[in-house]
Amino acid sequence: MKILEKKLNLLYKLIYKLGRAINNWGTLIILIISLIFFYPVLLQNKIPLPLDALVGAHVPWTEVNWDGYPAGVPIKNLEITDAISQFYPWKALAADFWRAGKFPLWNQYMFNGAPFLATLHSQTMYPLNFLFLIFSTEHAWSILIFLQVFVSGLFMILFLKELGLKNHSVILGASAFMFCGYMISWLEFATGGQAGLWLPLVLYLTLKMVRSNFIVYPILISSVYFFIFTAGDFQIPFYIVLIYLSFGLYLTIFTKVREKLRSFVRLISALGMGVLLSAIQLFPTFDLFRDSQRANDPYIKEFTYGLLDWQKIVNFIWPDFFGAIERYFWVLFFTSLLFLFPTPLGFLPYKLNLSGLSTSSASRLIFISNFSLSTLGAYGFSKLNKININRFIKVIFYFLVVTSGLVLGLITSYYVLVWGNREIASDITMIQNLKVTLKNLIPQTGLVIIILVMFGFYAIVRRLTKIDTHRVFTFVLSFILILSITDILRFAWKNTPFSQKRFLYPETELLKFLINQPEPFRIAGPGIPLNYFMQYKISSAEGYDPIYPLRNAQWYSLVNFGDTNKIARRYGEISNYYSKMLNSANIKYLIDYKKNPDNRIISDVGVFNGGLNNAEMVPVFNEKRIYVFENKNSLPKVWEIKKYKVAENDSQLIELLNDNEMTQNNYVILEEDPKMIINEKNQSKINNINQGFNEIAFDITSEFESLIFVSESYNKDWRAIIDGEAIKIFRSNYLFQSIKVPAGEHRVRFIYEPYSFTVGKNVSVISLILLMGALVYEKKYKSKSHKST
Template identity: 30%
Template sequence: MKSLFQRFWPQLIIVALWLIFSSPYFLKGLVPFPSDYLVTFFPPWSAEYGMPVKNNAMPDVITQIFPWKKLTIETWKSGAIPLWNPYSFSGTPHAGNYQSAVFSPINLLFFVLPFIDAWSILILLQPLLAGLLMYLFVRSLDRSKEASLLASTAFMFCGFMVVWMAYGTLGYAALFLPLIFWGINKRSGLAISLGIALSLLSGHFQVSVYVVIASLAYILWRRKWPLMLFLVIGILIAAPQILLGFKSFLLSTRGETIVKGEIIPWQYLLTFIAPDFFGNPVTRNDWFGHYAEWAGFIGVIPLMLALFSIRKKLAEGWFFVILAAVTLLFALPTPLNNLLYALKIPVLSGSAASRIIILTSFSLATIAGYGVDALKDKKNSFLFSLASISFVGVIWIVLLFGKPLPVDTLAIARHNFILPSVLVVLASAAFVLRKKFVIYILIALAAADVLRFAIKWMPFEERQYVYPEIKSLTYLSTHVGNDRVFGNIGSGEVGVKFGIPLVEGYDAVYQSRYGEFMSVVSKGHVYPPERSVVQFDKYGVYKTEALQLLGIRYIYHRWSDGRNVWAFPYWEYVDAGVMHSSYRDEQYIVYEYNGAYPRAFLASSYVVATDDREIIDTLFAPEFNRRDTLILEQKPLLEPEPGPASAKIVSYAPTKVSIETTSQTAKLLFLSDTYDAGWEATVDGKKSPVYRADYDFRAVAVPAGDHKVVFRYHPKEFRWGIILSVIGLGGLVVLLKHK
């Protein structure tokens, strides 16, 4: 037992630190999810709850990530592949939005644990895996156990890993980087390929691109050219996700516009020493910057060790100095950042520039390991102590006598700079002790620093408040069927969590054509859509026409909203006799709109138009009969004719919709779900073309008689991705077998 401890004590310390961080879950049953924030600020729960909120800086976890994960797992469990989301944007690609992480192996947790516990383990595993993999990598650089432990501690709880931990995507995309670098050092093709693939499947393409670029650069630096083949194999393995994501990107507003944003200001570099120098959203005293996007903290002591070690002979460690410097310059307002934006490179030029800071943090943590080993020299230890105290002293002189900030913000900066200063002084004082204790004191102080930072940020809250049951939501979930709902439901993608079909949505890569359609509803003409959000304009020019065409039968309304925050002019429809209440409780009322078209109906005629403006002008013309005439962009195979007809949706699943039709003449079947080239249709088992109708919806020609029309979502990008993935896996097996 003693020999095992002597061999694995650093790994045990990493696990111990992780257990301390995760103890609210294991000991108290709390979950790493901002549930207090959910029920306090997001309707409909905010009408019934109200409580203190720890962290209100992670709304996307509530409005996107958790609902998407719910849809992903439920679809997998139903035996289907989660390629499509029918509940947002009147239907939208699901796997293609990338952050849904549909193909991530970590999803297997949800097949063996209750959902909220699987979610908790998914979130909490990130720092543990990051720490263990970082230790493995730094040891492969011939660093001591102590050096590797400190580097691991700095990386597993670095700013980037902590502030994005609750999302369960960006952290996973980044944490496989040390595994890949270990594979490069050890010439392990398996580690390289799996690390690349796992990163690309983790749910954040931008971070994965950084990982791939850094890995390629390291291979070139180490001159291990043959290993590039394993990097390519890793990309091939993840091809289904990559191709689907690329397709969605091209069809989104992100594929059409590049916006420069989230560049870290020079003064924000002070947070590398004191992360709360400019305040913290948790304590509600943040007054400058974007805390989550700009977090470059790795701990005071690791940073000082990293800076100190640069003056020593680093050998292969110079790669990490260069990587840290270059990536930091890309994140700051520098010519390099301007050049990247000017090049208009998809993903890299138009995304949050600051997220490249993960490579800076990884590099600095690695260099800090070199600094630990350099401190074994007494002279070096003294210089480190002197340099550290001098640096902190200069900042204190400015804070105390320079008065560079207003009084209130200066007080925050001074207060939040005390702890980093104390840590530096304690670390420096440790050098007067016996040499063999100094390094362990530094490790302990560094661990305490980053652990405090992580615990302060991460919410652990009551599981009973994770989307708790609301009577009105239960009514919608059980009564609306395939009809759509419009209302103030939690913002973003919360409707996905409850299987409620909505016309709105929140996704960075939603289809821009649908956004254009909704802009017409709002303004009366095509207008550049928002980059991430589609909202139904309650007072839009064509709101009534859209209510009809999109099949919005239910309006979800809070009683007080008629004169306060969120108000739909339901009274116009009630007075006209086309809307009545179908449900009411103490907080909410549900109105049913009689004028909504069926989600699927048969039309008797069509017009062909290929110009977008002509389509819009025709579709919303007062004299145009949208219930019986469709606008197609090509001539259908059959000519529809007037006559009695009916259509009924008999089954509706995310990637498969079955409709039974009856008609005495040929008809056009209209489905008010968004058009996507990946949708295929069969009529009685025979393939039939799917036409884009009424600007962005679906139609199929059906002959006279009784028929069954089945829509299936099976995009060619997914088929090609599977082929490439099989090729990649096969190539990996062959290469490993003949190694």
């Protein structure tokens, strides 16, 4: 008994000392928590990416027998594969541009070529991407993901301390925000969470700006907004702007601020300068959005605009109401709920067709709810020593009763279903869901029980003993904090896959075959899922991106259905391999597998897509069930046009492109008359074709004036230059480009540099100069004022 008493006393002293350490070393504690979370990276040499889904669920990697996994690689989270199909490959590609000293403006690997920087999601201008210039791509990625966790906690500490909170409550609020539902679900996307981590810093600087006259604070706010607007997400920056404005107005109106008008002007000016500073990203993005397929994509509408189902309301805990400035965060929290669930306000942005918001998922509003609850939780934790402990214990007890009743109800339902109804018992999905629900409730129920016991222990000690209650209360708070952080980490680990590096885009035999083929060429087909080809530097006519040019989306409709009425969504895919339009797209290889005609699942006894395995599409390689077909009629990247027709209008353009005789004889359909006569005897020699960063170049020698086709998506911002002189580009075959080249030897260059980017870059540079000038002016002004006094 004495040994047990000694051990308990030792545990008590240890936790108490840890609590004292928390008071003094908050930043260090946050760092330690972040490092503990990332132990798979530090100790197991893993990477924070869902690579298990890459090799466990996607062809051609599923055709490989991976050592140690005879039944296939198990998958932890199949819902975040965008991390490996979009965000990691995009960052790797952007890093290639920066290493070459080029702005990442054009992506040659997707959609027959498409804007890159302008998509916003590519996050090419995000300052923290400098990590990819210093470290290898895989290490830079791991550091970037780590920084989201650690820096978000660090900024939350700054913000909560500025609100007047201390000690345990600050650590709890910071931990809750670092590992809240939104930040963890979007962690490995490295976009929305990267934007969200700056919110506490913006609010901290807003507090400092309103409470002081230093111009450095609005300048810093403007600078932080550059990080936010370039972080690769639209909605979170929009929400941050709303919170910033409403919080700033709240402080200006309802707190003791001497110069309210001046405070308001600074609030607006800081945001305005932040927008102008980010013009290099925002201008091209708005330009692309205006001409994109986004408004025609019904994806969000099909999922009820991303509004949460009412049953999700049980995920929120409704605590008591505390204090003064806390009211702002209560209003913020409840307002976010009104727009998060299917209420009239929730549907309002979609009914009004608000640009940007009407094509985005409402579920991301949970970021605001998570942030508000993290702040309110910190406030509540800081006030525990001021409330009636007995009442608090009753609240916890009632919550425990409700939770226990829910658990018992689920257990009863499980056994009734299994033993009482044979028909329902055969529904494995329903039974499995019940098991998962019960399993998930156990940790929370245990946590509530332990909290109840600890506060009960504190109440008994305070009433019946003469022990220093402050020390006991510190012990209780420290114990609960450690327990809460442990549960937060459990949730984060459960939803965050860390993968073995051997699964980081490994080369299969099929991929090696394609990599070794002479370039340039494009691929298409489901044998390599959309975008994964980017990491292998293989160009495709297909792609997946929420925003890409409308003209490209219409081209997919034209290829697949013969008209432009069925515009492709975010998934630009080709399904009609009979179309002769594939030839001019430089599609040389189609990768496919046999599919069950009923459910389209891979099957040894299924069939390939129509149009394959004939005289024009010949199988040249296979890796088990995945086949590579060569398109024998594929045209080169750059070639001389021998015949062309000029369409007078859009309907005639579509009619001519659907004319098999035209396409079989390699007629090119133009939308403007080049006003030239093609000499059929002319044989142009095209050499040294090179596609670099934002540029296509080749040498040409011809006896007569020639019309040259370039298989790269047409865009108004492409410029063609022959021997230093700009020439006109003609849109050809609906999507591609053609130019007139005079007789003789020439070097031809196509350069992509959007006008919106050039204007945005100039605006950003001027804004930066103005901000730096304002900072220098204030220093000199204050220095003179100090000397005069």
